[in-house]
């Protein structure tokens with residue numbers, strides 16, 4: 001069995017280019033992870049997700065534990081086999097999604113009891129149960145069970161929550177045990193409070209993890225506050241381990257996070273917005289529902305090599321959106337995932353060549369131009 005490892009190959013300012021090695025393959029960093037919530041990246045075949053350039057997917061513990069259940073997936077050979085994705089999978093701990101069920105949950109030192117949004121049945125998640133579920137799924141990168149408070153929050157609330165998460169981090173570490181080839185990531189909390197972020201990072205480093213996430217951001221605080229935290233928080237974490245920013249984000253969030261030393265990100269944005277007629281291109285966001293596209297024979301993005309741009313016009317994409325045809329979700333999701341992965345490749349190449357600031361300046365200049373003019 002191969003080992004889990006991380007190598008930084010190049011740096012440019014605070015940004016890092018590297019590779020995470022796992023027994024299921026390498027993950028080029030900075031990496032964007034598409035989200036496969038219920039054992040599928042919606043509207044995409046796994047081989048299509050791979051064709052966009054994704055090295056790793058994210059699966060959601062909360063959704064999978066309720067349906068079809070972790071025990072059933074385990075009996076069927078694990079999540080990779082179940083969903084036909086043989087490359088690395090990262091699973092979240094379930095914590096974030098359970099916490100967002102504010103009316104349906106009860107939080108104690110031991111963990112969280114909650115009612116399923118599907119059938120109202122009662123469940124309990126603890127650090128130990130989250131580790132068990134993620135083991136049954138066969139996840140390559142397992143996340144600690146933590147609590148994530150919404151921002152803004154006062155210092156006392158942030159401190160109490162962060163310290164609970166650090167006790168849960170130790171319990172997660174103990175329950176995870178020694179599993180060669182599998183990684184456990186700790187999650188830094190502390191909201192937008194610098195001292196609490198540093199305290200959290202110190203607690204995690206004392207426990208010792210294979211990678212470290214910056215949690216508690218992208219929870220509605222806005223880009224300015226997020227970047228303020230990212231100006232210092234990654235620096236509290238070990239340089240020789242991957243740093244993962246959870247739930248981010250929009251293309252300009254991704255670029256800003258990579259500039260600040262983040263190695264991994266995930267977000268539902270490219271797939272979710274693909275299903276609502278929103279496309280992301282190097283010239284910014286395009287709403288394909290807009291009537292201006294009705295007679296437009298040009299592709300979404302002339303320079304994009306994805307199937308949606310190579311083989312279909314804006315007029316066709318507009319038509320299948322208005323007609324609510326399934327192919328619209330398929331094509332726009334493919335395009336969006338392709339665009340996000342191409343952006344990551346561009347960032348990796350730029351860091352490797354020591355020209356990240358020029359790449360970022362060009363990224364912003366192209367977006368500032370806006371979408372191509374109507375015909």
Ligand SMILES: [Zn+2]
Nearest residue numbers: 304306309335
């Ligand atoms: Zn495209």
